[in-house]
Amino acid sequence: MDLKELDGILARYPEPESTIISILHEVQSVCHYLPEEALRQLASKTGVPVTRLYSIATFYHFFSLTPKGRHQVHVCLGTACHVKGSERVLTEIERELGAREGETTPDMRFSIGAVRCVGACSLAPVMVVDNQTYGKMTPKNAKEALKKYE
Ligand code: FES
Incomplete structure (x- = not known):
């Protein structure tokens, strides 16, 4: 993430301390995770201690400190x-994508x-998948559903 992108995000949050979770969401939506460098820059620009940013990032399951796939x-x-x-269904998805639960495919x-x-x-x-819910899944139709994300 370059500094301009981070500045652009921060410009939308005049009170970063009270909106830090929203800011972290935006950073993650750009990078697909929370890179260490982005957290350090964020700490230095907002005055929120980097230790607090890490606490938030590890407390909430929707944040990730490791790179995530696009979907x-x-x-x-x-x-x-x-x-x-x-x-x-999970086993078939793992087999089809070549990665296990908790992992990211090599092509990200x-x-x-x-x-x-x-x-x-x-x-x-x-x-x-992302924000789309698929119901009544079978191994076969789960595999089919993922094709539209290729
Ligand atoms: S147990 Fe799967 S949606 Fe409730």
Whole structure:
């Protein structure tokens, strides 16, 4: 992330201390994770200690300190989805993309994760790609759904 991008983000937040989580969201949406250098620059420009930025980044599951793929694929392993076969969906996605849960594909296209209930149990088993929820997944249609992100 270059300084101009960070300055552009900070210009939208006149009170950075009270909006630091929103700022971190924006940094992550640009970089797909929170690079160390961006956190250091952010600390120096806002006066928020870098240790606090790291605390926030590690506390909230939606922040990542390691590079993530352009698309986030999450398979729900909550009870309703588990009962309906979400493990098989996850296994097929891992096989198709060549990365395991918690990993990012070598081409940085996808990161794969598991979640515990996204509140759409009636659609079980559920897969979420970025902000799009896919219900009634089978290993086959999960694989098909991911094709549109290629
Ligand atoms: S258990 Fe998967 S959406 Fe609720």
